Amino acid sequence: KNQVEQSPQSLIILEGKNCTLQCNYTVSPFSNLRWYKQDTGRGPVSLTIMTFSENTKSNGRYTATLDADTKQSSLHITASQLSDSASYICVVSPNSGYALNFGKGTSLLVTP
């Protein structure tokens, strides 16, 4: 069973609108949680990384939140742009540092 679940699976929004992507995980113990953006045909690019003690991290129009008690994270995108169309992947790293746990991603399409 996948230890990282993302929702929604896909999302379509109008340019300029905000959106929030969700990530629930069961990985324990927990070291850090990352959000990646993956454009079609490209490798994932890191947006944010948060450790256990952090509950929010921003990178431009991207803001990630983390609730380690409920094991939930969200990625909020403000004032979306066409270039935000991509897959957003939540990745959780256990304390061992051996293997990252990947979600299946949320496919975001921003339309004019």
Place this chain on the structure above:
Amino acid sequence: EAGVAQSPRYKIIEKRQSVAFWCNPISGHATLYWYQQILGQGPKLLIQFQNNGVVDDSQLPKDRFSAERLKGVDSTLKIQPAKLEDSAVYLCASSLDRNSYGYTFGSGTRLTVV
């Protein structure tokens, strides 16, 4: 700083043929990973190297997949013989150490098996 380099970018082969992918990690990154990403799914770890030693290859289909990292720098991933279900993007990533700091992905190689 140069990123993780992978080649080729695309490859189309017939089933039962062989194929090899190459990865050059970020300079100084001791840990190197190969992932398989099937369309619509998240990446799945195939093998992890620490310098030139294998740390984890539990999900590598060893009957057809092999990987090596000679001298602890560049790495190659080989599939022989390829099957239709091997069609995927093969991602290489590297990090400073096994704690995954500075984790960076390459652009991937898109393999199509026909």
